[in-house]
Amino acid sequence: MNQIQTDKNCFQPGDLALLIDRKARRYMITLAEGETYHCHLGRLSHDDMIGGSVGGWYRTDKSHILLAVRPSLGDFVRQMPRGPQIIYPKDLGNIVNFADIFPGATVVEGGLGSGALTSALLRAVGNTGKVITYEIDEAVLPKAMRNIERIIPDTSNLEVKVSDIYQGIDEQGVDRVVLDVPEPWQAVPGIGDVLVMGGIMLSFVPTILQVQRLVLALGEDGRFQMIESLETLLRTWHVTERSVRPDHRMIAHSGFLTTAVRCEPKPTGRAQKDGRPPEADLAEDPPEESEEAADDRRDE
Numbered sequence: 001m002n003q004i005q006t007d008k009n010c011f012q013p014g015d016l017a018l019l020i021d022r023k024a025r026r027y028m029i030t031l032a033e034g035e036t037y038h039c040h041l042g043r044l045s046h047d048d049m050i051g052g053s054v055g056g057w058y059r060t061d062k063s064h065i066l067l068a069v070r071p072s073l074g075d076f077v078r079q080m081p082r083g084p085q086i087i088y089p090k091d092l093g094n095i096v097n098f099a100d101i102f103p104g105a106t107v108v109e110g111g112l113g114s115g116a117l118t119s120a121l122l123r124a125v126g127n128t129g130k131v132i133t134y135e136i137d138e139a140v141l142p143k144a145m146r147n148i149e150r151i152i153p154d155t156s157n158l159e160v161k162v163s164d165i166y167q168g169i170d171e172q173g174v175d176r177v178v179l180d181v182p183e184p185w186q187a188v189p190g191i192g193d194v195l196v197m198g199g200i201m202l203s204f205v206p207t208i209l210q211v212q213r214l215v216l217a218l219g220e221d222g223r224f225q226m227i228e229s230l231e232t233l234l235r236t237w238h239v240t241e242r243s244v245r246p247d248h249r250m251i252a253h254s255g256f257l258t259t260a261v262r263c264e265p266k267p268t269g270r271a272q273k274d275g276r277p278p279e280a281d282l283a284e285d286p287p288e289e290s291e292e293a294a295d296d297r298r299d300e
């Protein structure tokens, strides 16, 4: 029998394992001593895997072999039990990137849902940061917390508030606000009150009409600049010796991200006596640097 090894190359009791069969179908399990995993390919004893290699191949009692790895956050999110619609892995990465979530940040989230985005935020802020999530529907909490606790070992820096984020945010000096709620424009005044100067708000919404309404609300508020919207189209490829082409299936649409930076309101200046616009608006822009000149300057 294998001696149980404790290094991170080996599975331990309580670890998540992602099993992959020869048709690339994926099954996620949590390893526990004495348990058996059953599927149409047969039975696999968890004890055979505990102490065994991550990235190793394991044989069921029907002689099918399964590859076993640790699930990434994206793998986990795809497999985890869902309540409300989750944010897909393709968007999670861009949310963390475009909201510039950094280790140590204080992040307020709107809409805990199934906990997929919360998990990504917790990972990105690390042990020194904090995530405070506002969720209006208390019923989603148990499943969301079970999901988060399976993938994030320490959730002591997560605070869940059963509260309507449209009514305002209690925290002050917030670095980032990330929303996945249906009417984010209702949260804009509250976000403007609590974000640090230079802090970023990001909202995920599924329709472009919601994007437009949010962008208009951010502009009208006056405390946000650099308002930008985007969507992520991710296409995977099938690559073999005989054929190289995009995969037939892709997630064609999930939603749009809108980001905005908390800034001072733009100075309006006073109109000049003759009724012309403020001087600042009349100043001529310096000539733009050509791309070649910019490249030369970078090379110097």
Ligand SMILES: C[S@@+](CC[C@H](N)C(=O)[O-])C[C@H]1O[C@@H](n2cnc3c(N)ncnc32)[C@H](O)[C@@H]1O
Pocket (backbone or CB within 6 Å): 084, 085, 086, 087, 110, 111, 112, 113, 114, 115, 116, 117, 118, 134, 135, 136, 137, 140, 163, 164, 165, 166, 180, 181, 182
């Ligand atoms: C689409 S789900 C969020 C899914 C989540 N981002 C995930 O990845 O699992 C939207 C959630 O926002 C919550 N919600 C809706 N309006 C809200 C509000 N005004 N304040 C706080 N939560 C709200 C809903 O109850 C729901 O759980």
